[in-house]
Amino acid sequence: MPEIVPDKEIINAAHLRIAPYVHRTGIVTSAFLNTLTNAELFFKPENLQKIGAFKARGGVNAILSLTEGQLKNGVATHSSGNHAQAIAYAAAMVRAKAYIVMPENSPKVKIEAVLGYGAEVTFCINTPEEREQAVGKIIEQTGAEFIHPFNDYRVIAGQATAAKELIEDCGMKLDSIIAPVGGGGLLSGTALAARYFSPDTKVYAGEPEGAADAVLSFRSDKIEKAPFVKTIADGLLTHLGSKTFPIIKKGVEDILLVTDEDIIQAMRYLWERMKLVVEPSGAVALAAVLKNRALFDGKKVGIVITGGNVDLGRLPF
Amino acid sequence: MPEIVPDKEIINAAHLRIAPYVHRTGIVTSAFLNTLTNAELFFKPENLQKIGAFKARGGVNAILSLTEGQLKNGVATHSSGNHAQAIAYAAAMVRAKAYIVMPENSPKVKIEAVLGYGAEVTFCINTPEEREQAVGKIIEQTGAEFIHPFNDYRVIAGQATAAKELIEDCGMKLDSIIAPVGGGGLLSGTALAARYFSPDTKVYAGEPEGAADAVLSFRSDKIEKAPFVKTIADGLLTHLGSKTFPIIKKGVEDILLVTDEDIIQAMRYLWERMKLVVEPSGAVALAAVLKNRALFDGKKVGIVITGGNVDLGRLPF
Numbered sequence: 001m002p003e004i005v006p007d008k009e010i011i012n013a014a015h016l017r018i019a020p021y022v023h024r025t026g027i028v029t030s031a032f033l034n035t036l037t038n039a040e041l042f043f044k045p046e047n048l049q050k051i052g053a054f055k056a057r058g059g060v061n062a063i064l065s066l067t068e069g070q071l072k073n074g075v076a077t078h079s080s081g082n083h084a085q086a087i088a089y090a091a092a093m094v095r096a097k098a099y100i101v102m103p104e105n106s107p108k109v110k111i112e113a114v115l116g117y118g119a120e121v122t123f124c125i126n127t128p129e130e131r132e133q134a135v136g137k138i139i140e141q142t143g144a145e146f147i148h149p150f151n152d153y154r155v156i157a158g159q160a161t162a163a164k165e166l167i168e169d170c171g172m173k174l175d176s177i178i179a180p181v182g183g184g185g186l187l188s189g190t191a192l193a194a195r196y197f198s199p200d201t202k203v204y205a206g207e208p209e210g211a212a213d214a215v216l217s218f219r220s221d222k223i224e225k226a227p228f229v230k231t232i233a234d235g236l237l238t239h240l241g242s243k244t245f246p247i248i249k250k251g252v253e254d255i256l257l258v259t260d261e262d263i264i265q266a267m268r269y270l271w272e273r274m275k276l277v278v279e280p281s282g283a284v285a286l287a288a289v290l291k292n293r294a295l296f297d298g299k300k301v302g303i304v305i306t307g308g309n310v311d312l313g314r315l316p317f
Numbered sequence: 318m319p320e321i322v323p324d325k326e327i328i329n330a331a332h333l334r335i336a337p338y339v340h341r342t343g344i345v346t347s348a349f350l351n352t353l354t355n356a357e358l359f360f361k362p363e364n365l366q367k368i369g370a371f372k373a374r375g376g377v378n379a380i381l382s383l384t385e386g387q388l389k390n391g392v393a394t395h396s397s398g399n400h401a402q403a404i405a406y407a408a409a410m411v412r413a414k415a416y417i418v419m420p421e422n423s424p425k426v427k428i429e430a431v432l433g434y435g436a437e438v439t440f441c442i443n444t445p446e447e448r449e450q451a452v453g454k455i456i457e458q459t460g461a462e463f464i465h466p467f468n469d470y471r472v473i474a475g476q477a478t479a480a481k482e483l484i485e486d487c488g489m490k491l492d493s494i495i496a497p498v499g500g501g502g503l504l505s506g507t508a509l510a511a512r513y514f515s516p517d518t519k520v521y522a523g524e525p526e527g528a529a530d531a532v533l534s535f536r537s538d539k540i541e542k543a544p545f546v547k548t549i550a551d552g553l554l555t556h557l558g559s560k561t562f563p564i565i566k567k568g569v570e571d572i573l574l575v576t577d578e579d580i581i582q583a584m585r586y587l588w589e590r591m592k593l594v595v596e597p598s599g600a601v602a603l604a605a606v607l608k609n610r611a612l613f614d615g616k617k618v619g620i621v622i623t624g625g626n627v628d629l630g631r632l633p634f
Contacts, residue, residue, distance in 0.1 A: 026343070028365065047592040048345065109589070268629065272426070275364040275625035277592040308592035312585065312634040 005247060006157040006189075008196040014157040015164060018060045021093055022050050025162075027169050032273045033286075037293055040300045042170040043286075044162055047278050047308025051085040051113070054162050054306050055149075058185055059086030061158030062147045063094060071096045073143035078124075078131040080106040081235055082307055083149040088117035099144050101134040107311055150185030151241030160189030166302045167198045174201045177302035180284035181205040181214040181255060182236035184244030186306065191251025201302075202253040204295075206288030208232075208263065213239040215255040218248065232260045232316060235281030235307065256288040256295075263287045264316045270305065271317075279310040322564060323474035323506075325513040331474040332481060335377045338410055339367050342479075344486050349590045350603075354610055357617045359487040360603075361479055364595050364625025368402040368430070371479050371623050372466075375502055376403025378475030379464045380411060388413045390460035395441075395448040397423040398552055399624055400466040405434035416461050418451040424628055467502030468558030477506030483619045484515045491518045494619035497601035498522040498531045498572060499553035501561030503623065508568025518619075519570040523605030525549075525580065530556040532572040535565070549577045549633060552598030552624065573605040573612075580604045581633045587622065588634075596627040 006014070028043045046054035063075060074097030077087045084100045091098035098119035102111060103126030114121055124134040139146055148155065163177055177194060181187040187205050194201045207214050210231030216224040223240050231237070240248065258266075263280050266287035270278040285303045289296050323331070345360045363371035380392060391414030394404045401417045408415035415436035419428060420443030431438055441451040456463055465472065480494055494511060498504040504522050511518045524531050527548030533541040540557050548554070557565065575583075580597050583604035587595040602620045606613050 031367075045592075050348075052592055271594050271629060275362075275369055275594040277588050277594055312588060312632070315629070315632070317629040 003153065006153055006160065006192055010157050011160045011164060011192060011196060014061045015161045017064050018057055018158060018161065021060045022056050023048060024165055025049055027166065028274060030274050033269060037289060037296060038298060039289070039296045041289070042166065042174065042300070042302045043274070044166045044302065044304045045276060046162055046304060046306050047276055047282055051082065051089050052307055052309045053082035053086070054159060054186060054304070055082040055086035056089060057161050058155035058158035059083065059090040059147070060093070062152060062154040063087070063090040063096065065154045066145055070145050073145070074099060075147055076135055076138050076142070076144040077101070077147045077149065078135045079149055080126070081110060082309060084114050085110065085117070087147055088114045088119035091119065092117045097144070099138045099142065101131055101138070103131070109311060110309065150183035150238070151243045153243060155185050156189045156192070156243065156247070158189070159186045160193040162186065162304055163190040163193035163302070164197055166304070167193060167201070170302060172300060174198060174302045175299040176202040176204055176296065177304070178204040178206060178285040178288060179304040180233070180236055180281055180306055181207050181248070182281070183238040184214065184240045184248050186304065187252065188244040188247035190304065191247050195251055203251055204253050204288065205255040206284040207255050207257055208236055208284060209257045209259050211237050212257060214248070215257060217245060218252070218255050221249065233263055233281040233284055235279065236284065256292055258284060258287040258291055262291050266290055268317065276305065277308040277310060278305055279307050280316070282306040282308060320470065323470055323477065323509055327474050328477045328481060328509060328513060331378045332478045334381050335374055335475060335478065338377050339373050340365060341482055342366055344483065345591060347591050350586060354606060354613060355615060356606070356613045358606070359483060359491065359617070359619045360591070361483045361619065361621045362593055363479055363621060363623050364593055364599055368399065368406050369624055369626045370399035370403070371476060371503060371621070372399040372403035373406060374478050375472035375475035376400065376407040376464070377410070379469060379471040380404070380407040380413065382471045383462055387462050390462070391416060392464055393452050393455050393459070393461040394418070394464045394466065395452045396466055397443070398427060399626060401431050402427065402434070404464055405431045405436035408436065409434045414461070416455045416459065418448055418455070420448070426628060427626065467500035467555070468560045470560060472502050473506045473509070473561065473564070475506070476503045477510040479503065479621055480507040480510035480619070481514055483621070484510065484518070487619060489617060491515060491619045492616040493519040493521055493613065494621070495521040495523060495602040495605060496621040497550070497553055497598055497623055498524050498565070499598070500555040501531065501557045501565050503621065504569065505561040505564035507621065508564055512568055520568055521570050521605065522572040523601040524572050524574055525553055525601060526574045526576050528554050529574060531565070532574060534562060535569070535572050538566065550580055550598040550601055552596065553601065573609055575601060575604040575608055579608050583607055585634065593622065594625040594627060595622055596624050597633070599623040599625060
């Protein structure tokens with residue numbers, strides 16, 4: 001387990017390592033949204049990724065980075081969402097046991113997906129303390145390897161491959177890439193991918209106003225919690241980690257806030273115009289571009305659509 | 318305007334002609350649906366096509382097949398749906414005037430899309446007679462070229478390119494290809510593409526029980542109307558035409574009926590598992606595969622997802 005910030009070689013190795021197990025999701029475009037923004041937008045549709053989200057990249061890289069000895073007692077994590085599925089999927093792939101702690105109020109569809117991969121699910125009350133305590137207990141009893149959802153360099157290196165592909169596949173130099181920020185695994189990976197594979201490309205983040213920890217941390221130069229948490233983008237509620245924050249601070253140009261209304265409008269464009277099922281968190285980067293048109297006017301912009309795991313019975317339209 | 322059934326050369330020419338103006342939509346797969354069906358499914362996501370449906374192929378080919386003389390008075394058609402958008406899109410591309418007759422109860426979003434391409438829309442009462450009369454009057458007044466939604470060899474040759482790409486891009490020989498059938502433009506094109514580019518591949522169709530004209534026509538060997546019309550698949554209400562029927566009769570293995578319940582279940586899989594926004598008509602082919610598992614068991618099956626133009630305010634979930 002490399003305890004250094006992933007360098008170019010580590011990200012290249014991660015990309016080769018995960019390639020047989022994840023989709024190279026390609027790039028999609030929309031003439032309508034190009035006209036609307038007066039920019040050239042290149043979307044990375046990670047909603048079409050295995051398990052429906054980019055998290056497959058980090059999960060697969062983390063688990064394939066473990067030795068057989070480390071794998072023999074299984075892997076463990078806590079997550080109500082896409083990271084849970086990613087770890088369950090990756091563990092099944094290498095026939096390792098996966099212990100997943102999920103809040104008891106997790107969406108049924110996500111619990112079923114995790115169980116579908118053969119993982120063992122433990123339910124807990126949905127507070128950070130309860131989650132961590134439950135995982136701690138499992139690790140103590142089983143000796144399983146803990147894989148953090150974002151504050152882990154193996155995970156960060158995996159997430160970096162999404163922006164790496166965007167840079168490689170769009171066929172021209174991007175002026176900027178924008179990704180949403182929650183715990184910062186994807187955003188820090190995006191910043192590293194830009195640094196190594198397209199150093200003139202600026203990296204931006206979109207963040208919900210109702211979970212505005214990253215923008216505060218970015219401005220104050222230390223990890224802050226959000227002043228309040230209330231947003232439809234349920235994948236972005238976490239604050240930054242000790243490993244993701246320094247990479248973000250160094251490599252990200254700015255963090256742009258969006259409201260839930262902005263997010264729903266961006267989702268609507270992605271669904272209606274691009275025919276893509278995208279979860280609210282997955283529409284945050286486009287929402288930020290739509291809200292900051294002057295910043296991206298005339299530019300070539302890569303936009304990461306992060307996931308599409310949404311409950312069809314509870315749509316905001 | 319070729320008045321012969323499109324041959325291999327005509328379809329190749331159509332493909333080259335439309336290539337700069339439509340997307341090569343690629344192929345998508347789903348491990349979940351492969352396991353569920355015990356088959357290897359290759360989806361052609363024409364919901365990601367220009368104007369959100371395969372109809373762009375036929376519309377663009379028809380319009381690019383016209384001479385400047387034919388184009389100078391514009392083009393005309395009647396359609397409440399995707400063909401209207403296809404003709405409006407293609408006409409705008411060559412700066413020709415498009416006259417579109419639409420039923421007055423057409424979905425607002427489709428009317429707006431057609432207007433958005435700069436077409437002139439005439440509203441009429443939604444009966445076949447009223448539609449044809451309205452188009453006839455426009456053609457008399459303007460001298461515009463009429464482009465039928467499916468009973469036109471230029472349109473059929475354009476639609477054939479979807480299955481041609483599926484055959485070329487899936488990287489192995491398909492045992493069968495299945496497409497939905499309404500008027501039969503796509504299905505006859507699919508049959509021709511299989512005949513010329515993969516002659517051992519069997520072609521099937523899916524059809525809603527609530528618009529079961531094609532299966533009746535197929536069995537009785539003459540064009541029949543549906544005994545009743547009531548289905549969620551609003552893109553498949555028309556009966557076969559004099560040009561599409563003989564090609565279908567010769568080249569299609571069987572036509573498989575599905576209920577609205579089957580269609581909604583298939584839609585749900587496409588949305589939830591594949592993250593694709595697909596309209597009810599677009600899910601009919603998958604519904605037919607799910608309903609006839611023995612027929613496709615262990616087979617390599619190409620499935621055409623025809624379109625994604627759906628009103629988010631009126632979803633069946």
